[in-house]
Amino acid sequence: MGTPSASINGAALEEGRPVRAYSGAQKTLHWATALLIVTLVPVGLTMTRLGEGALTNTLYELHKSFGLTVFALALARILLRLLRGAPPLVPGLPGWQRAAAHGSHLALYILIVLVPLSGWAATSACCAPVNLFWTLPLSLPVEGGMEAAKRIFQIHEALAFTLTAVVLIHVGAALHHHLICRDATLRRMLPGGP
Numbered sequence: 001m002g003t004p005s006a007s008i009n010g011a012a013l014e015e016g017r018p019v020r021a022y023s024g025a026q027k028t029l030h031w032a033t034a035l036l037i038v039t040l041v042p043v044g045l046t047m048t049r050l051g052e053g054a055l056t057n058t059l060y061e062l063h064k065s066f067g068l069t070v071f072a073l074a075l076a077r078i079l080l081r082l083l084r085g086a087p088p089l090v091p092g093l094p095g096w097q098r099a100a101a102h103g104s105h106l107a108l109y110i111l112i113v114l115v116p117l118s119g120w121a122a123t124s125a126c127c128a129p130v131n132l133f134w135t136l137p138l139s140l141p142v143e144g145g146m147e148a149a150k151r152i153f154q155i156h157e158a159l160a161f162t163l164t165a166v167v168l169i170h171v172g173a174a175l176h177h178h179l180i181c182r183d184a185t186l187r188r189m190l191p192g193g194p
Contacts, residue, residue, distance in 0.1 A: 021087055021188045029077045030189055033112060034167075036070050041164055064123055065133045071116035078109060090183045104170055111163040118159055122152035 022030070040063060047059035089098055121142045123130045126149030129137035142148065177185035 023080070023084055026077070026080055026084065026086075027189055027191060029073055029080065033070060033073045033077065036066050036073070037112070037163065037167060040066055040070065041160065044160065061131070061134060064119070064130055067116040067119050068130075068132055068138060070112060071120065074109070074112040074116070077112070081109075087188055090177070090181075090185055101173070104166060104173070107166050108163075108170060111159060111166060115156065115159045115163050118152055118156035122149045122156055125149040125152060 043059055043063050043066075047056055047063060050056045050059070089101055093101070120130060120138075121140050124140040125142040125144050126146045128139040130139045132138050142152075174186045174189075177183050178187070
């Protein structure tokens with residue numbers, strides 16, 4: 001594949017032709033991020049409701065580490081999107097659906113950065129060091145102790161619930177396109193899709 005030569009309305013052009021599907025790297029990053037988010041939300045809800053103990057500590061460590069992983073994947077996704085763009089939306093969509101698609105994608109990109117970043121900042125404020133899988137210390141220079149952490153954790157939780165809602169809308173829209181409209185919207189992101 002050639003390198004993108006231009007980008008129009010977020011749709012990259014390769015060798016003068018619009019990109020018709022997401023690249024293998026874009027698909028891999030998308031599904032890896034989706035899998036982690038679907039796992040992190042219930043783990044986050046569970047760990048905050050358990051009492052103290054080894055299981056709770058393990059869930060917190062895994063939640064932090066996979067959250068940092070989502071943050072890294074989000075940055076990679078944004079870079080790849082800027083470099084490669086995305087395929088154009090399927091033809092014939094009403095204007096409000098086009099606007100909703102662009103708005104929801106923008107919201108998803110912002111949230112997959114802000115949710116882990118806020119959790120990372122809160123944990124750095126109260127509970128440093130923040131270690132990646134129990135080994136590599138990656139604390140942010142955030143001070144304020146538990147008082148600051150509580151406020152940041154509230155933001156983190158609100159953003160996480162917002163992300164969950166946007167993801168559910170995103171999934172619902174993809175299934176609507178696949179099952180009702182029977183267009184290529186979902187197939188473009190599936191392995192081996194167009």
